[in-house]
Amino acid sequence: MQDAQIRKVFNEFCKLDKEKQLELLLHLFAALSPTLKARFTRRIFSFSTLDLTKGELEEFLSEERFAGGRSCPHCGKKHVIRNGRRTSAKDENTKYQRYLCLDCKKTFGITTNTIAASTKKDLYTWQKYMHCMVEGWTLRKSAEYCGINLKTSFAWRHKVLDTLCKIQDDIILDGIIEADGTFLPVSYKGNFSKSDFKLPRRARRRGGDQHTRGISREQVCIVTAVNRSGKSIAMVTNYGNPTTMALRYALDRRIEPGSNLCTDGRAGYKHLAKENGLKHHALVSGKVSFGIYHIQTINNYHSQFGKFIKGFNGVATKNLNHYCAWHNFNNFAKETPDEKESILVNYSLSTDRKFLYADTRKYQSMPKRIPDTLEELRKMHRPQAMVPLE
Numbered sequence: 001m002q003d004a005q006i007r008k009v010f011n012e013f014c015k016l017d018k019e020k021q022l023e024l025l026l027h028l029f030a031a032l033s034p035t036l037k038a039r040f041t042r043r044i045f046s047f048s049t050l051d052l053t054k055g056e057l058e059e060f061l062s063e064e065r066f067a068g069g070r071s072c073p074h075c076g077k078k079h080v081i082r083n084g085r086r087t088s089a090k091d092e093n094t095k096y097q098r099y100l101c102l103d104c105k106k107t108f109g110i111t112t113n114t115i116a117a118s119t120k121k122d123l124y125t126w127q128k129y130m131h132c133m134v135e136g137w138t139l140r141k142s143a144e145y146c147g148i149n150l151k152t153s154f155a156w157r158h159k160v161l162d163t164l165c166k167i168q169d170d171i172i173l174d175g176i177i178e179a180d181g182t183f184l185p186v187s188y189k190g191n192f193s194k195s196d197f198k199l200p201r202r203a204r205r206r207g208g209d210q211h212t213r214g215i216s217r218e219q220v221c222i223v224t225a226v227n228r229s230g231k232s233i234a235m236v237t238n239y240g241n242p243t244t245m246a247l248r249y250a251l252d253r254r255i256e257p258g259s260n261l262c263t264d265g266r267a268g269y270k271h272l273a274k275e276n277g278l279k280h281h282a283l284v285s286g287k288v289s290f291g292i293y294h295i296q297t298i299n300n301y302h303s304q305f306g307k308f309i310k311g312f313n314g315v316a317t318k319n320l321n322h323y324c325a326w327h328n329f330n331n332f333a334k335e336t337p338d339e340k341e342s343i344l345v346n347y348s349l350s351t352d353r354k355f356l357y358a359d360t361r362k363y364q365s366m367p368k369r370i371p372d373t374l375e376e377l378r379k380m381h382r383p384q385a386m387v388p389l390e
């Protein structure tokens with residue numbers, strides 16, 4: 001910083017508290033010309049949490065986690081004090097800040113109740129794993145890169161994917177939306193060990209085709225909707241063709257009223273559009289498009305999704321929602337890889353979301369029961385990506 005004038009302003013800026021600094025920055029940004037705005041965002045978006053030192057990473061995460069003031073993850077109360085810095089068994093070289101709750105007398109650290117809690121590795125290893133997730137690396141390659149074993153690599157993948165599902169649960173689509181279903185053969189992979197699970201059909205030989213041609217109950221339907229700015233929703237709903245209630249289950253109240261909905265004209269979409277105040281454009285796949293209203297984006301999405309899933313040598317149906325969320329985030333969302341990495345680190349390491357390896361056994365993708373009426377559906381909690389098995 002050579003310019004004396006800039007240095008003077010900067011020194012004043014440093015004296016402000018953090019919230020005010022942010023507020024001022026936003027004002028300054030708004031005052032820039034469009035060209036400078038573009039130059040600014042190009043420079044800023046090269047920010048990656050991978051460039052942070054261990055100390056800076058901890059500071060970054062604790063500011064994110066306690067943005068609304070420090071509170072206790074055990075009881076939620078705010079009488080919290082610092083309780084010294086300790087090394088943990090995970091990481092003998094770094095001291096992490098501990099906190100004490102004066103209400104429940106329990107202590108906690110910044111990762112308590114997050115997916116990084118009760119794992120034997122430090123935050124830095126977790127952060128490296130987020131890099132692997134954004135790169136879409138295999139379990140083995142990720143394990144080698146992070147110095148963890150294959151089983152841990154699998155558990156961590158699903159912990160991260162669980163938080164991605166959570167992010168996806170909050171997405172509301174806007175603008176021009178294209179919706180359609182895609183189908184994958186049912187796979188009972190991973191259902192056999194440690195349970196008395198029985199295959200509800202005769203076993204399929206490796207590499208063999210489904211018993212029936214076309215869309216049958218041996219295929220699961222994934223209802224998908226995407227917009228043109230990289231937002232997407234994908235959810236396993238039912239076996240075979242999607243019913244009207246299945247479409248509602250995935251998409252009711254997930255689209256901004258007044259938006260344009262482009263579909264292949266299946267009857268269910270007409271109901272959905274009417275009930276959600278959308279303008280419906282029914283198109284016949286591959287034949288008709290009305291200018292900007294087409295279903296090309298979702299067709300591309302589905303072919304890309306098919307290739308993505310093939311890369312994993314068969315994904316168990318119970319894990320499909322996880323892989324949908326991963327595809328949406330890695331391959332469809334428009335943020336840069338660096339931004340995605342920051343989002344993952346930030347969100348999954350600073351949000352209350354305990355997800356244990358054992359949970360992968362307890363959950364399934366398919367909704368237990370889709371309600372029979374719209375009224376009943378709307379009384380339900382917003383569809384969660386993962387549904388506990390009964």
Ligand SMILES: [Zn+2]
Nearest residue numbers: 072075101104
């Ligand atoms: Zn407490």
